[in-house]
Amino acid sequence: MKLYLDPGHGGSDPGAQGNGLREKDIALDIALKIRSILRNNYENVEIRMSRTSDISKSLAQRTNEANSWGADYYLSIHCNAYNGSAEGYEDFIHSSLSDFSASAKYQDIMHAEIINVNQLRNRGQKKANFHVLREATMPSLLTENGFIDNGHDVALMKQSSWRQKVAQGHVKGLARAFNLKRKSEEPKTIYKVIAGSFKTKENAEERESYLRSKGIESFIYSITISGELWYRVQAGAFSSRENAEIRLVEVKNTGVHDAYIAAEETSSNQTDDAGYSILGQTFLSPEHMNQYVKQINPNAIELGYYYLEFGEYYGIRGDIAFAQAMHETDFLRFTGTVKPNQNNFCGLGTTGPDNPGASFDTPSDGVLAHIQHLFAYASTKPLPAKYPLIDPRFDLVNRGSATTWVALNGKWAVPGTTYGQSILNLYERNINATMQNLEKILREIKS
Known part of the structure; x- marks a missing residue:
């Protein structure tokens, strides 16, 4: 249509x-x-x-x-x-x-x-x-x-x-x-190649640096297992287990023998609250986030690093927060009320043409405020003290009132009955684009 x-x-x-x-x-x-x-x-x-x-x-x-x-x-x-x-x-x-x-x-x-x-x-x-x-x-x-x-x-x-x-x-x-069809809700399995898990971030960073020196892109994310914080090094994610196994062999050939494959199930609309908490690990690397938005808006500034860094610190899904920013800013084209110089990537305080909302000095501050606002919704814990509170609406949030992305419906966006689903759809599109790019590279290597 x-x-x-x-x-x-x-x-x-x-x-x-x-x-x-x-x-x-x-x-x-x-x-x-x-x-x-x-x-x-x-x-x-x-x-x-x-x-x-x-x-x-x-x-x-x-x-x-x-x-x-x-x-x-x-x-x-x-x-x-x-x-x-x-x-x-x-x-x-x-x-x-x-x-x-x-x-x-x-x-x-x-x-x-x-x-x-x-x-x-x-x-x-x-x-x-x-x-x-x-x-x-x-x-x-x-x-x-x-x-x-x-x-x-x-x-x-x-x-x-x-x-x-x-x-x-x-x-x-x-x-x-026009009998429009909603986007698919069929579940999918993603195969992650984990190239090591470490109790200290320094050891994870050393492994990441080593893999990059061998030409293998990787990134670090944190995960809590049995109450303990671990740092995982991820060296790819694929919709095909066969392609994940090819990457696993590449990683092991560098001498990293503790690498393995972790299978995770996802869905395009992601309406299962249990699987899509605002709190959790970041799946996509900064490079993958930046590459995705630049396929749509080549002039987009690069925000992926900030969403990973601040997301990891606050325990927020930085890659889905990035998808939320793309939803709010039309892929950083700012075709709505908020303008680029505001560095307001999530529409904080925006109510319409007469009130464009908050402004922040730098892109880094804008992302930090976004992550802090999500933390206010997703957690009742005190805000960690490493960074100053720059979210001007943090204290207006009913703390812990939205622990999942879909639960933001009617809160972040009012009435916004499909707001969380829209964000998760964008996230799924980012995953699919990333997997397609990686699989293309693997096919070229195999040929």
Whole structure:
């Protein structure tokens, strides 16, 4: 399914204005949230947006782009204004269409799903001669998500959680209308090559350095076994046991005879809380994290080392925290409210265009604040003292209230009913990309 997603207005055209808000900002934020939910949770959806930032674009440019691309559906996101007294939600198809047209059938579905969650007065399903509805050659819908000059509606618009809820309503409608398939939940086994376990980090670092000198990439993670802390050196992870055994032979050929294979089961949506605790070992190396994001955003700064280092210190899954940062920042492209110079990789304190949230002096500080915030949710223990507390919202968290990633639903993101699952989907994609790269190298070695 090819969706052309059109946040109304932009650039020199602010759209409707009221109560310190601009339509162009609200529409863009909702549209970006729609894109994120679709990308992370559904298969076989291609999305093209008329804009992903505050730029000017004519109506003709938008419909011409959608038509030439061959979109299956045109969805235009707006909000309304009148005289302060009007309120509520309404949506439109073109005035020339019958009630039995494809656009009308899709409108019925979209309207029902959106009005079910948006807490707005239902103004009904309507028809109009708007340009984007008239000139788009595919079925199309324009949604008006509240009145920006109405006190009741704008109180909702100012809440990031409400905009997320509205985006989810749109997505549920799209999923029903186009029979979108959610991403697979089938379990998978990952085979890790463990090149030594040590009681001291110094010995683990010595082993890691030795392997690197032999041309074998590895990294260190910590694990607690029977109440004791151990440092493991991992030299690869594979979806095929055969490939893991090839790497194991390579490691042993360097003289490391205590290497072995550890099999772990995972799943793409990872809804089993017991297996996906926020606290735990980091699976991916900094190099693998950085490589993954640069496949999508070649200009991304490298944060993998910080997520491993701070994650290891606080006992947080640094690689999944990294996936959360990718989810929040659109792979460090910062197409939402938070801007790159804030170094706020997890959206701390962000509530919308009028409040972009916290800022940190360096990328390292931004990651540290992110990990500390996760520690607040996942543990009731005192914060370890090696680093200063720089998370400005640490004391606002109900300590220990979310020990798993899925438990962040409704807490980190409100209502965010699929927030944790979206993060875990990104993490799974990172794992799969890493394994594919390693297996490609092994195939080249074998040939």
